[in-house]
Amino acid sequence: MLSLDAVGTFDRVSHIRLLHTLKMRRTPSYIIEWTRSFLKDRESSLVSSLIEKCEPLGIKIEVLGFVDNINILAYDRSTEAICETLSKAHDACTGWARTTFAPEKYKLTQFTRKSNRFDMTASLRIENSVIKPKSDVRVLEVQLNMKLRWGSHLRQIEAGHATRMLALSCLEAFT
Numbered sequence: 434m435l436s437l438d439a440v441g442t443f444d445r446v447s448h449i450r451l452l453h454t455l456k457m458r459r460t461p462s463y464i465i466e467w468t469r470s471f472l473k474d475r476e477s478s479l480v481s482s483l484i485e486k487c488e489p490l491g492i493k494i495e496v497l498g499f500v501d502n503i504n505i506l507a508y509d510r511s512t513e514a515i516c517e518t519l520s521k522a523h524d525a526c527t528g529w530a531r532t533t534f535a536p537e538k539y540k541l542t543q544f545t546r547k548s549n550r551f552d553m554t555a556s557l558r559i560e561n562s563v564i565k566p567k568s569d570v571r572v573l574e575v576q577l578n579m580k581l582r583w584g585s586h587l588r589q590i591e592a593g594h595a596t597r598m599l600a601l602s603c604l605e606a607f608t
Contacts, residue, residue, distance in 0.1 A: 434504055434507070434541070434542050434543075434544065435504070435519040435523060435539060435540070435564070436502060436504045436542070437503040437504075437505070437534050437539060438538035438539065439503060439533070439534055452469055494506060502572075505519055505522045505523070511555075512552050512553065513552065513555050515543065515555075516541075516555050516558075519557055520557060523559055536562050539562075539564050540567050541556070542568070542579055544577070545579070546581055548579070553566060566579070569585045
């Protein structure tokens with residue numbers, strides 16, 4: 434999976450118009466308020482339609498994206514073939530997207546439970562950069578590791594839980 438970081442797309446989206454559209458579509462007010470809160474100080478948006486652009490090129494991928502992150506998932510019989518597919522998908526994406534990407538923030542993660550069968554060090558060459566695989570990646574607030582185990586996500590939750598518990602205990606001391 435290749436995680437792309439899109440830069441500056443929210444600069445082109447009217448937050449007022451988006452919220453108005455949600456209201457006109459009778460979206461519940463609590464969702465509109467959550468969206469308003471989410472949009473505050475945000476600077477980018479989802480780039481969509483990548484699958485439609487890649488299918489005619491014979492590139493088989495899945496795309497997960499939200500806000501300024503796009504995750505392109507490719508699958509094949511080897512990590513080298515996956516890297517080649519991701520490179521083609523990236524080229525297709527940068528060719529049609531009306532946004533700028535930050536290659537220095539790209540992340541490559543190879544997922545498998547049988548890492549001894551694959552070259553887990555296979556890297557991806559995009560333009561003048563070589564992207565080496567990371568052991569885990571964050572997708573829509575879920576921490577995924579290359580062996581598809583939940584340990585890194587649970588550690589992240591536990592760390593956040595400890596921080597929230599400390600904040601609550603501080604509040605309790607004042608009541």
